[in-house]
Amino acid sequence: xxxxxxxxxxxxKEKVNHLFWQTDREKDLSYFAxxxxxxxxxxxxxxxxxxxxxxxxxxxxxxxxxxxxxxTVSYYRLQMVQQDGTYSISKSIAIDRTEGGYxxxxxxxxxxxxxxxxxxxxxxxxxxxFTLNIYDP
Numbered sequence: 001x002x003x004x005x006x007x008x009x010x011x012x013k014e015k016v017n018h019l020f021w022q023t024d025r026e027k028d029l030s031y032f033a034x035x036x037x038x039x040x041x042x043x044x045x046x047x048x049x050x051x052x053x054x055x056x057x058x059x060x061x062x063x064x065x066x067x068x069x070x071x072t073v074s075y076y077r078l079q080m081v082q083q084d085g086t087y088s089i090s091k092s093i094a095i096d097r098t099e100g101g102y103x104x105x106x107x108x109x110x111x112x113x114x115x116x117x118x119x120x121x122x123x124x125x126x127x128x129x130f131t132l133n134i135y136d137p
Contacts, residue, residue: 003029003080003088006058010076010095017065017095019076026052026059030083034063037075037092044077071098075112 002025010019019034029052035044047067053059068074074097078090108121120132 002027003082005078005080005090008078008090008093010093012095012097015066017068017074017076017097019063019065019093021061021078021090023059023061025056026054027056028083029054030081032061033079033081034065035077035079036065036068039069039072044075046079068095068097073098 004024006022006024008019008021010017012018021032023029031052032050033046034048034050036047037043038045047065048063050061050063065074065076074095075092076095077092079087080090081087108119110119118134
């Protein structure tokens with residue numbers, strides 16, 4: 001792909017997550033699919049489709065997400081789809097909506113995404129109350 005993703009960032013403001021990115025060389029780009037990670041399905045899901053400006057110079061984009069999960073961290077990425085259907089995926093970014101930037105969770109699972117090894121940490125005093133099921137679709 002000739003497309004260059006110069007930057008992809010986001011921040012929270014009042015009740016909206018703002019996502020912005022800048023590109024260069026969008027010659028054969030059709031659109032951007034803005035995706036947010038869904039904790040229930042454990043997959044990124046498309047929440048918005050933004051048409052490409054299809055220019056050979058610098059383009060700036062802004063999208064907003066008002067339907068994010070409250071009091072959690074939202075993870076976003078861009079799927080950049082060419083006119084022939086091929087695509088590339090950007091790095092993931094996070095917008096922290098937790099109080100004080102910290103969300104207590106008795107279970108930590110990392111890394112995300114998983115390559116070969118998955119680590120699960122459960123608070124000692126809560127471990128007897130958890131059942132862990134791992135599915136590999």
